[in-house]
Amino acid sequence: MLFSGYTLLRDPHFNKGLAFTEDERDAHYLRGLLPPSVIPQETQVKKMIQHVRQYQVPLQKYMAMMDLQERNERLFYKLLIDHVEELLPVVYTPTVGEACQKYGSIFMHPQGLYISLKEKGKIREVLRNWPEKNIQVIVVTDGERILGLGDLGCQGMGIPVGKLSLYTALGGVRPSACLPITIDVGTNNEKLLNDELYIGLKQRRATGQEYAELMHEFMTAVKQTYGEKVLIQFEDFANHNAFNLLEKYRSTHLVFNDDIQGTASVVLAGLVASLKLVGGNLADHRFLFLGAGEAGTGIAELIALETSKQTNAPLEEVRKNIWLVDSKGLIVSSRKDSLQHFKKPWAHEHEPVKNLLDAVNKIKPTVLIGTSGQGRTFTKEVIEAMASINKRPIILSLSNPTSQSECTAEEAYKWSQGRAIFASGSPFPPVEYEGKVFVPGQANNAYIFPGFGLGLIMSGTIRVHDDLLLAASEALAAQVSQENFDKGLIYPPFTNIRKISAHIAANVAAKAYELGLATRLPQPKDLVKFAESCMYTPAYRSYR
Numbered sequence: 001m002l003f004s005g006y007t008l009l010r011d012p013h014f015n016k017g018l019a020f021t022e023d024e025r026d027a028h029y030l031r032g033l034l035p036p037s038v039i040p041q042e043t044q045v046k047k048m049i050q051h052v053r054q055y056q057v058p059l060q061k062y063m064a065m066m067d068l069q070e071r072n073e074r075l076f077y078k079l080l081i082d083h084v085e086e087l088l089p090v091v092y093t094p095t096v097g098e099a100c101q102k103y104g105s106i107f108m109h110p111q112g113l114y115i116s117l118k119e120k121g122k123i124r125e126v127l128r129n130w131p132e133k134n135i136q137v138i139v140v141t142d143g144e145r146i147l148g149l150g151d152l153g154c155q156g157m158g159i160p161v162g163k164l165s166l167y168t169a170l171g172g173v174r175p176s177a178c179l180p181i182t183i184d185v186g187t188n189n190e191k192l193l194n195d196e197l198y199i200g201l202k203q204r205r206a207t208g209q210e211y212a213e214l215m216h217e218f219m220t221a222v223k224q225t226y227g228e229k230v231l232i233q234f235e236d237f238a239n240h241n242a243f244n245l246l247e248k249y250r251s252t253h254l255v256f257n258d259d260i261q262g263t264a265s266v267v268l269a270g271l272v273a274s275l276k277l278v279g280g281n282l283a284d285h286r287f288l289f290l291g292a293g294e295a296g297t298g299i300a301e302l303i304a305l306e307t308s309k310q311t312n313a314p315l316e317e318v319r320k321n322i323w324l325v326d327s328k329g330l331i332v333s334s335r336k337d338s339l340q341h342f343k344k345p346w347a348h349e350h351e352p353v354k355n356l357l358d359a360v361n362k363i364k365p366t367v368l369i370g371t372s373g374q375g376r377t378f379t380k381e382v383i384e385a386m387a388s389i390n391k392r393p394i395i396l397s398l399s400n401p402t403s404q405s406e407c408t409a410e411e412a413y414k415w416s417q418g419r420a421i422f423a424s425g426s427p428f429p430p431v432e433y434e435g436k437v438f439v440p441g442q443a444n445n446a447y448i449f450p451g452f453g454l455g456l457i458m459s460g461t462i463r464v465h466d467d468l469l470l471a472a473s474e475a476l477a478a479q480v481s482q483e484n485f486d487k488g489l490i491y492p493p494f495t496n497i498r499k500i501s502a503h504i505a506a507n508v509a510a511k512a513y514e515l516g517l518a519t520r521l522p523q524p525k526d527l528v529k530f531a532e533s534c535m536y537t538p539a540y541r542s543y544r
């Protein structure tokens, strides 16, 4: 340990507050710097949860949590793990969205690493300024599409910070191995450009070659600094850059796009689980998406891939069961020439259809998935149409945060007379309808990326392959218990998430070994046990 006395109390990695023992207080020059009482971590957790609960305003709870993270990291993680269901909506969606919108005015101490156009040519130096050297996971955003809230520029930093706190709390990756990064190439958000408290570059976004060069310098510097096996998670990039970056770097770097691949994996898991409630195989179902961006096309492709593996039918054939609606209506072959490349595989033969309601009535889907980033687009008429076509319509409102959800849980249950199987990206509380309580699930990539990342890291995997996403999906679906199904849930509760993550990690690693992508040899015998043994726990360590 580097510090003692006053500096020790102010170092969030080592500080334990009143939990320092008498011996530690003697050995580390702490006498007199703390009041005499010695309190165990459990008691500190009780105190802190009361502290957070006293705030009525979610953003204040968020600030209290960030404050704790900066003061006493182990207590922060202990609190988050012990109260995960309660605190996830605070450090993650929906509150983290509001925090990003207001980042300039709530900003107290910088978290993560900022790389702006000013640092062009110096990115390796910037990485060297970060205090930790052994980095295993980077979550990086350029802030252009933060949740469904749009361009928040440099203030998107809340997202990598939040995602990485889940890597630790939910997936057990050491906090010191996690590095949140925001790339600042400007913002096109006028409100931020005119805000004197805006923390980012006050210029419009760089694009084209200027953008590509900065990203390339970044990708190269990361690999040079941290080696081949550092995982780079792309988060909340706008569509055009997200698809291009993934395509460009997937064969040279260990990259994973959470919005395309993580969301796809979590939704496929929920769909596979829901088959236990509605019957049939994936191939028997018809899927309709509102939103044809990263999440929509990512999910669609993974459903097609899994269906094709199950039925031995070619991908082009099974894709025909999957339909997407974007802002211009149903994606059909007559629109092909004007479509962005990631939408083209979904342009099937059909007459033009203008809006979602007409598309539901024409396509007659069994599953309706919202990935549009637009709130309140699953109207009463849309849900009623789904309910008239299906005995048990599957309805997923995936856009985040809650304000952008395509419909609320209450609307889904009420308008379908309690028949919908519903899950949403951001959490909704249980709903009572005609005397029955319905518990909605949370179809959020937070189920997948922590365990997925752990699986890659612990096996020394060097590239992400689509089969690893399927392995993660399969492991998650297998964790839904009969008791969960009885409540209509297609996801297990977050309470057991560390156990779930260990199973996901193990299944992902097993697949990576099978594909020859894992470099940690020999392969551990029991991968679930191995995953558990790799996981960080936030209990205090004793200092001699």
Ligand SMILES: O=C([O-])CC(=O)C(=O)O
Pocket: 093, 146, 147, 148, 236, 258, 259, 399, 400, 425, 444, 445
């Ligand atoms: O952050 C979340 O809650 C899920 C996600 O990746 C997004 O909405 O972009």
Ligand SMILES: [Mg+2]
Pocket: 147, 235, 236, 258, 259
């Ligand atoms: Mg995201």
